[in-house]
Amino acid sequence: MTDQExxxxxxxxxxxxxxxxxxxxxPLISDYEFDQKLKYLQDLESxxxxxxxxxxxxxRVGGGVTKSFSTIPHRFPMYSLDNSYSIDELELWIExxxxxxxxxxxxxxxxxxxxxxxxxxxxxxxxxxxxQGTLVRALTRGDGIQGDDVTQNIRKIKTxxxxxxxxxxxxxxxxxEIILPKEAFDKLNEERLAQxxxxxxxxxxxxxxxxxxxxxxxxxxxxxxxLLYSLVSEQSVYTSQYEMLKQAKQMGFxxxxxxxxxxxxxxxxxxxxxxxTQRHTLPYEIDGVVIKVDDTHYQKLLGHTAKAPRWAxxxxxxxxxxxxxxxxxxxxxxxxxxxxxxxxLAAVLLAGTVVKRASLHNADQIEKLELHYGDTVFLEKGGExxxxxxxxxxxxxLAAALAVLFxxxxxxxxxxxxxxxxxxxxxxxxxxxxxxxxxGRIQHFCSRKAMxxxxxxxxxxxxxVREKVVENLADLYExxxxxxxxxxxxxxxxxxxxxxxxxxxxxxxxxKVLFGLGIRHVGxxxxxxxxxxxxxxxxxKQASLESLVAVEDVGDRIAQSVYTHLRAxxxxxxxxxxxxxxxxxxxxxxxxxxxxxxxxxxxxxxGVFDSFSREEIKDLIESNGGQILGSISSKTDIxxxxxxxxxxxxxxxxxxxxxxxxxxxxxxLLGI
Ligand code: AMP
Ligand code: ZN
Numbered sequence: 001m002t003d004q005e006x007x008x009x010x011x012x013x014x015x016x017x018x019x020x021x022x023x024x025x026x027p028l029i030s031d032y033e034f035d036q037k038l039k040y041l042q043d044l045e046s047x048x049x050x051x052x053x054x055x056x057x058x059x060r061v062g063g064g065v066t067k068s069f070s071t072i073p074h075r076f077p078m079y080s081l082d083n084s085y086s087i088d089e090l091e092l093w094i095e096x097x098x099x100x101x102x103x104x105x106x107x108x109x110x111x112x113x114x115x116x117x118x119x120x121x122x123x124x125x126x127x128x129x130x131x132q133g134t135l136v137r138a139l140t141r142g143d144g145i146q147g148d149d150v151t152q153n154i155r156k157i158k159t160x161x162x163x164x165x166x167x168x169x170x171x172x173x174x175x176x177e178i179i180l181p182k183e184a185f186d187k188l189n190e191e192r193l194a195q196x197x198x199x200x201x202x203x204x205x206x207x208x209x210x211x212x213x214x215x216x217x218x219x220x221x222x223x224x225x226x227l228l229y230s231l232v233s234e235q236s237v238y239t240s241q242y243e244m245l246k247q248a249k250q251m252g253f254x255x256x257x258x259x260x261x262x263x264x265x266x267x268x269x270x271x272x273x274x275x276x277t278q279r280h281t282l283p284y285e286i287d288g289v290v291i292k293v294d295d296t297h298y299q300k301l302l303g304h305t306a307k308a309p310r311w312a313x314x315x316x317x318x319x320x321x322x323x324x325x326x327x328x329x330x331x332x333x334x335x336x337x338x339x340x341x342x343x344x345l346a347a348v349l350l351a352g353t354v355v356k357r358a359s360l361h362n363a364d365q366i367e368k369l370e371l372h373y374g375d376t377v378f379l380e381k382g383g384e385x386x387x388x389x390x391x392x393x394x395x396x397x398l399a400a401a402l403a404v405l406f407x408x409x410x411x412x413x414x415x416x417x418x419x420x421x422x423x424x425x426x427x428x429x430x431x432x433x434x435x436x437x438x439x440g441r442i443q444h445f446c447s448r449k450a451m452x453x454x455x456x457x458x459x460x461x462x463x464x465v466r467e468k469v470v471e472n473l474a475d476l477y478e479x480x481x482x483x484x485x486x487x488x489x490x491x492x493x494x495x496x497x498x499x500x501x502x503x504x505x506x507x508x509x510x511x512k513v514l515f516g517l518g519i520r521h522v523g524x525x526x527x528x529x530x531x532x533x534x535x536x537x538x539x540x541k542q543a544s545l546e547s548l549v550a551v552e553d554v555g556d557r558i559a560q561s562v563y564t565h566l567r568a569x570x571x572x573x574x575x576x577x578x579x580x581x582x583x584x585x586x587x588x589x590x591x592x593x594x595x596x597x598x599x600x601x602x603x604x605x606x607g608v609f610d611s612f613s614r615e616e617i618k619d620l621i622e623s624n625g626g627q628i629l630g631s632i633s634s635k636t637d638i639x640x641x642x643x644x645x646x647x648x649x650x651x652x653x654x655x656x657x658x659x660x661x662x663x664x665x666x667x668x669l670l671g672i
Contacts, residue, residue, distance in 0.1 A: 003044055007051055010041040014057035015163045019252050022158045032628045055134045055162035059155050062552075065214050069148040072137070076173060076232045078127055078144045080307050081120075081290060081314040087269050090291065093313050094265060097293060097302060100310070104301045114294040116241040117271040118259045120314055121227050122285040123179035124208035126154065128226075131171050133164040140211060150211045154178075156220035159227075161252035168251045169237045176228035176253075180207040181284045184223030194444075195521055196336025198362060198424040203285055217553060221525075225284070228253040240294045261294060276317050280351040280381070288316040321378040323393065324348040326371065329360065329404050331411045335440025336520060337427040339417060341366060341406065343377070343389050351381045359388045362424045363406035370394075372401040412436050432570070438472070439465045441518050445473050449524055450516035451505040455497035463489065473517070474577035476502055506582045509616065510536070513583050519565045521558045529553055530562070536586030537575065541566045597670055598626030602635055606649050607642030609663045614642070617663065624670055632658065640666050 001009070017034055021027040027034075042058050045051065053059075084090050094113075101108060125141040138154035139147035154160055157178070180188075180203040188206070189199040200206040210222050231237070231244050238244040242261045249255040258275075262268045272289055279286050293299050293311035302310040325346040332340050341360040348355055358379050360366055369392050371377070376396040381387040409416055410428035412435060417426040431437050443461045446453040456476075464470040467487050469479065479502065484495045508516075511531035515524050522530070533551045534540040540562070548559035565571055579585055603626045605617050612620070617640060618628050629636055632652045639653045639660045653660050661669070 003048060004051060007041065007044050007048065010037060010044070011053070011056050011163075014038060014041065015161070016165075018057060018060075018158060019161065019165060023161075023249070023252055023254055030628065030630060032622065054155070057162070059162070060158060061156075061220060062217060066150075066152050066216065067214065069150060069212065071142065071146050072139055072149050073146045074127060074139060074142075074144070074173075075129065078125065078141045078147070078175065079304060079309055080144065081312055082308045083288075083314045083316050085316055085318075087265075087272070090268065090272075090313065090315060091265055097310070100302060101298060106298070106301065111295070112263065113298060114240075114242075115262045115268060116245070116259055116292045116294045117262050117268060118229055118245075118290045118292070119256060119275060119282070119286045120288040120290045120316075121177040121179050121229075121256075122204045122287040123177040123227075124204070124211055126150075126176055126178050126211075126226065128154070128160065128174045128176070128228075129172075130164060130168070130174060133168055133170075135160065135162045140208075148212070153211055153213065153216045153219045154226075156216050157224045157226050159225045159254040163252075165252040166250050167247075169231075169233050169235070172231055172233035172237075174228050174248070174253060175230040175232065176226055178207050178211060178224055178226050179203065179284045180210070180222065180224055183283065188222060191523060193334065193338075193340070195523060196334060196338045196425075196427075197521075198338075199359070201361070215555070226254060227284075228255055229290075236296055236300070239296055241292050241296070241299075242294055244296075262291075272315050279317065280320075286317070287319075288314050290314050319380050319390070320351055321380050321390065322348050322350050323376050323378050324355075326373060326375045326377050326389075326404075328373065329366075329371075331407060333410060333412050333428055333434060333436040333440075335437055335444055335518060337429060337431055337434065337437050338425045339407075339410065339428060340425070342386075345377070345379070348379065350379055350387055355379060355381075355387055357386055359386050361388070363419075363426060364424065365389075366404055366406055371404040372397055373404060374398060374401050410434060432471075435465060442470060442473060442476070444518045445476075445516040447516075450512055451508050452512075453498075453501040453505045455494065455499075455501035460490075460494070460498065463487065472574055474574045474581065477506075477578065477581035477583075504610070506584070507610070508584065509613070510584050510587050512613070513578070513585065514540075517565070517571075520561045522562060526553055526558060531587055537566075537579075538586070595623070595670070596625045598624040601626045601637045602629050603627065603638045603640060604629050604632050604636050604649075604653075605640045605642075607645035609642040612663065617642075617666070620666075620670070632656065 014034070014037060017027065017029060038057065041056070045056065045058055084093060098108060098113060101113065127139045127141070127147065128135060129137040135155070137149060138151045140150055141147050155162060182203065185200070185203040185206060193199055207224055210219055210224060213219055228248055229245070231248060238247065242259065245255050245259055260271055262271060268291055275286065275289055291313050293302060299309070299311040304310060326343055327346060328344045330342045330344060332342060334340065341362070343358045343360050345356055345358060369389065371392060376393040377389045378391040378393070379387045380390045406426065407417065410430065413428065413430050413433060415428050415430035415434065418429055419426045428434050428437065439462045442465065443458050445451055446456040446461060469483055469487070470476060479499065481495055481499065484490060484498070511528045514531055515522065515527035529551050530540060534543060545559050545563055548554055548562055549556060598621055603621050605614055605621070605628060608614070609617055621628060632639060632649060634656055636656070636658050639649070639658050640663065641650065641660050642663060650660065
């Protein structure tokens with residue numbers, strides 16, 4: 001096989017694996033094997049730039065910057081939908097349709113009108129152009145006549161096929177919705193809040209905002225999905241909407257299996273009611289259902305108005321809202337000093353759960369609602385972590401009610417709050433003496449994803465700070481049994497655990513330490529990338545802003561934050577103390593060590609390890625030629641077992657006679 005043939009074969013194979021994984025939800029190879037193949041393809045492609053293909057699976061990963069999005073006319077206009085809000089309105093629409101078809105001399109007795117009911121996904125609409133089975137262009141809806149070219153960003157969405165499967169029309173546009181699943185939205189907001197940034201309001205706006213990001217590597221990380229529902233082309237290829245959906249799925253598009261074919265108003269009503277009450281069970285948000293005349297011949301006869309097709313109708317759900325009473329407002333100070341208001345409410349049932357608290361987001365939101373204590377407020381639950389207050393019933397307000405005013409001073413330390421221009425949140429800048437900030441920073445350092453210090457849970461950290469035995473990260477490493485004695489609720493055993501945990505944490509690799517420092521905007525991934533690029537704190541401290549920005553995923557804001565943090569005298573002092581305590585402030589070269597000692601060995605890694613994280617153990621195995629498997633089977637060669645491995649794994653490995661080795665034995669095997 002020539003290299004060119006190899007490239008083509010790999011591309012084809014990887015497209016198929018993508019399809020198996022993202023559309024069929026049925027992967028046939030492990031993530032590791034996929035990554036290896038992708039790496040191989042990337043190597044070959046970099047050797048032969050002349051065979052570049054914008055639809056290669058390699059284009060789904062990594063960066064790429066779109067400075068400005070060009071506006072391009074749609075080949076077929078993107079219509080809107082007419083809306084209805086009641087079953088009566090739907091019934092009238094169906095009557096209108098039937099009348100029109102009768103006027104066109106259709107025999108509705110012989111071929112009655114059927115409908116396809118679909119969910120109305122709440123996202124950003126998209127039009128994907130395919131020619132000869134490959135993605136050519138992706139346009140946002142824009143004004144329906146022309147939209148913005150977001151092709152580069154769309155390629156990062158794994159559920160958008162770059163190359164189609166099976167049979168497909170040679171030239172067509174596929175229409176659908178870019179959505180951000182609730183879980184991805186929650187995760188994103190949790191990360192943002194943890195880094196002192198304001199939360200996004202809802203998944204829809206976040207999805208459309210993400211499509212317009214200049215840096216496509218961020219698009220890749222956000223977890224957008226693309227659900228398709230309409231195929232438009234010059235020639236009519238399908239006889240019905242329902243049939244088209246089925247075919248689209250076979251071409252490799254993500255098509256929800258919630259569509260139903262209905263033949264009566266009764267069926268439609270049933271569908272509408274079902275999803276109106278069950279919408280919160282879906283992984284993404286919907287704002288209604290869409291009812292479409294199924295038969296494409298009838299669709300043609302019915303045609304369009306200037307704005308929308310006559311053959312389709314949206315049924316909009318009323319936003320699920322419940323009224324309750326606002327009892328009080330709490331202001332929470334996070335580890336970055338950001339102050340977020342939370343409404344405390346009379347308990348009420350919303351979308352299946354009892355709600356007592358709701359987000360008020362920020363000062364602007366309180367002002368916009370003109371909130372007063374004792375108000376009857378309406379709550380809505382979207383994809384949010386907690387529901388939000390969306391409206392106030394002013395008619396119920398008592399004359400004497402007091403307005404809710406955002407505090408001018410920090411509720412914890414009384415320092416005057418600041419709000420930077422263009423920022424939504426207020427901050428308490430008294431970072432050294434504001435206890436929730438001190439506690440938050442140390443909790444972050446001890447947390448599982450950072451130093452993972454056993455015996456130092458959130459409660460204990462708060463206790464130590466309140467008792468004034470710890471004020472900063474370096475103080476942790478100067479604790480002794482002596483200093484801890486006499487602290488209420490801290491027994492001898494807890495003290496021992498805690499000190500051992502702290503001692504053990506000194507073995508944590510550099511990137512965990514870096515993440516643990518809690519430098520603003522530096523999340524887990526960025527910390528890893530910085531650690532890998534600069535290899536030590538000493539080097540990182542020397543880094544110029546330009547060299548920081550040169551690191552993947554690091555933009556101006558992050559670079560500035562790292563640069564300033566590492567130069568602040570008080571941080572320098574703390575870092576010096578951490579260094580003397582013996583923390584790892586440089587990458588260990590063990591992980592980088594490469595070899596072939598485990599070539600082709602299929603290895604399962606399970607449990608928790610002493611000196612390394614599970615990810616590091618896996619990296620180590622892979623860089624020595626081994627393959628990581630997800631579960632034990634007769635194909636497994638070795639099981640690397642850490643602490644807390646489930647007993648069933650051990651039993652299975654023993655039954656299959658698979659050697660079980662410890663972390664230490666693995667190191668020995670590798671000659672480390
Ligand atoms: P609206 O934005 O309320 O005018 O509703 C029209 C929009 O609904 C369209 O532009 C589509 O983006 C969106 N939509 C969501 N789900 C569907 C679906 N199943 N069929 C057609 N349009 C849909
Ligand atoms: Zn404060």
